[in-house]
Amino acid sequence: MRSAWLLLLAVALAAHADDRRSGRETMSPALRTLQADDAQHPAQLALALGREQWAAGARSCASCHGEPEKLRGAATRYPAWDQGIVDLPGRIQRCRVKHQQQPAWAPEAEPLLALSALVAQQSRGLPLRPPLGPELDQAAARGQRIYTTRIGALNLSCAQCHDERAGLRLGGSLIPQGHVDDYPVYRLEWQSLGSLQRRLRGCASGVRAKVWDWDSAELLALQTYLARRSAGLTMQPPGVRP
Amino acid sequence: MRRREFVIAASAFALLPEAKASDAAMRTAIRAWAGREPEAGVLKIEIAELVENGNAVPVRVAASEPVAALALFTPLNPEPDVVQVAFGAASAKPEFSTRMRLARSQRIVAVARAADGRCWQAGVDVIVTLAACVEP
Amino acid sequence: MATRAVITLPTAIKAGQAFEVRATVAHAMETGYRSSDEGVRLPRDLVRRFECRLDGELVFAADLFAAISANPYLAFWLRADKPGELSFIWRGDNGFEHRETRPLTVA
Numbered sequence: 001m002r003s004a005w006l007l008l009l010a011v012a013l014a015a016h017a018d019d020r021r022s023g024r025e026t027m028s029p030a031l032r033t034l035q036a037d038d039a040q041h042p043a044q045l046a047l048a049l050g051r052e053q054w055a056a057g058a059r060s061c062a063s064c065h066g067e068p069e070k071l072r073g074a075a076t077r078y079p080a081w082d083q084g085i086v087d088l089p090g091r092i093q094r095c096r097v098k099h100q101q102q103p104a105w106a107p108e109a110e111p112l113l114a115l116s117a118l119v120a121q122q123s124r125g126l127p128l129r130p131p132l133g134p135e136l137d138q139a140a141a142r143g144q145r146i147y148t149t150r151i152g153a154l155n156l157s158c159a160q161c162h163d164e165r166a167g168l169r170l171g172g173s174l175i176p177q178g179h180v181d182d183y184p185v186y187r188l189e190w191q192s193l194g195s196l197q198r199r200l201r202g203c204a205s206g207v208r209a210k211v212w213d214w215d216s217a218e219l220l221a222l223q224t225y226l227a228r229r230s231a232g233l234t235m236q237p238p239g240v241r242p
Numbered sequence: 243m244r245r246r247e248f249v250i251a252a253s254a255f256a257l258l259p260e261a262k263a264s265d266a267a268m269r270t271a272i273r274a275w276a277g278r279e280p281e282a283g284v285l286k287i288e289i290a291e292l293v294e295n296g297n298a299v300p301v302r303v304a305a306s307e308p309v310a311a312l313a314l315f316t317p318l319n320p321e322p323d324v325v326q327v328a329f330g331a332a333s334a335k336p337e338f339s340t341r342m343r344l345a346r347s348q349r350i351v352a353v354a355r356a357a358d359g360r361c362w363q364a365g366v367d368v369i370v371t372l373a374a375c376v377e378p
Numbered sequence: 379m380a381t382r383a384v385i386t387l388p389t390a391i392k393a394g395q396a397f398e399v400r401a402t403v404a405h406a407m408e409t410g411y412r413s414s415d416e417g418v419r420l421p422r423d424l425v426r427r428f429e430c431r432l433d434g435e436l437v438f439a440a441d442l443f444a445a446i447s448a449n450p451y452l453a454f455w456l457r458a459d460k461p462g463e464l465s466f467i468w469r470g471d472n473g474f475e476h477r478e479t480r481p482l483t484v485a
Contacts, residue, residue, distance in 0.1 A: 011294065029290070030289075030290040030293075031300075033301060034298075039386040039400050040400065040451065040453075042341075042451075044384040044402055045381060045382075045384055045402060051381075057259040148259065171371065173294055188295035189295055190299055191298065191447070192448075260449075298447040298448070299391065299447075311443070319444075320429045321444060323443040323445065324443055324446065325443065327438065327440040327441075329437075330435060330437035330438060330439075331435070333433070333437055333457075334397070334453065335455035336458035338438075338453060338454045339452070339453040339454075340447075340451055340453070341446070342445050342447060343409075343447055344445075
């Protein structure tokens, strides 16, 4: 009976003609392999560090959460509302400060990225399911406005590249649709793992716009919109991107 | 249809004016490592033809004969050497994989050296492009 | 202690059959050609040598140069008939040295 329902759902979804494609699909086979093969994945070291960090200290993550595997599904439900909009790294920071009584890490700190990668990895294969609610809905609307507003000296909006011109080429590379299914990603350009906020700040500087501050209302609103835009896509974090 | 070549330096290798990248430098390095001018053959290089980012390019080099050592060279990186590996008795296959940096589109060359001194080489063309949106 | 290397090999090997070893060490492999955001040249800092030994005997060695990517990754094939110990060592500039060992179990 359940399989019949699933089949119906699959047919219904297919009939809706979902044109959305993960950034994985615009990459070369070599890079797709790098992401799919755990033994070669460039974020291996970060994941190993994440496991260590998870179990470290008297009030370790493990002391409350148990094994990382227990958090399967958690990463699909971000950004969330909890006295403010919070993304996954932000949630980890809050735990660190409030429950572990440790000072917050700097943005993109190695152990923070490692834990984000570890927690996100537990939701591999699950669809993105960002939560709803009045504050989040408001943030998503604001995020959509930001997404469609031209910014910077290059006077470009996100939509112009990632909605209108996705699939076309810019300087020999395929423009991706800009989905947020695989964060944090090991970006070859960075030669390291990085968060979605880092990527978005990079986009802003790429079009010569004023770069939003870490954890700013604008960035969090944009992330809230982007998660909804990618809702239902299968997550495969941590990702690899050129 | 002819493919246009985009030649752009990857961020790890912003070419400096004094870098002596050249085919001649590579040939010198190959002769120094091999001990002689290698013949063509025996080697296979697996690498993507079109690379989206030159910072980390997966590459595999395999020899069809048992060899003592393998090496990789580039003509147009700032320096010609990439990696040189040597196999011991418990080695099961004369091959290795790694991830290399490519500063620009070029023809990379693999060289093999057998225990008796015989040497072989093979080359493959790789085109390197840049990610679409580059942070300054 | 922070994880500084990841090594992948089969949990148990078949005697006499080839198996693949994959080893990555955390290292920026700074080429010496990059500048920081302030325009200061970042000095060269590389891993130069990797060695793998089976019960003390050298089975695979690599000399690395600036053209190897950050967090240098190497994969190679070995064959063994009996259980033993694999040891790995990376050495590089500024006194860099990192060692790992892994047991080799035969199924």
